[in-house]
Amino acid sequence: MRGITAGQLAKAASVNLETIRSYENIGLMPEPPRTRGSHSACGHVAPGPRRA
Structure with a gap:
């Protein structure tokens, strides 16, 4: 999974x-x-509700 x-x-x-x-x-x-290019792969986290 890439994220x-x-x-x-x-x-x-x-x-x-x-x-x-x-x-x-x-x-x-x-x-x-981290990906091979040292980027954070945040696929394990879903964004929460947006702020008002």
């Missing part, structure tokens, strides 16, 4: 990429596996 990148996840969730990284760092989200 999406952290940037794609951030865009889909309407948050900044640094927010995704911060969530990984504090343990709110599991750190995703």
Whole structure:
């Protein structure tokens, strides 16, 4: 399974990429596996509801 990148996840969730990284760092989200090109493959995480 290929998954999406952290940037794609951030865009889909309407948050900044640094927010995704911060969530990984504090343990709110599991750190995703890396692709061969060292990109985050975030296919294991579904974006939640969008903020108002």
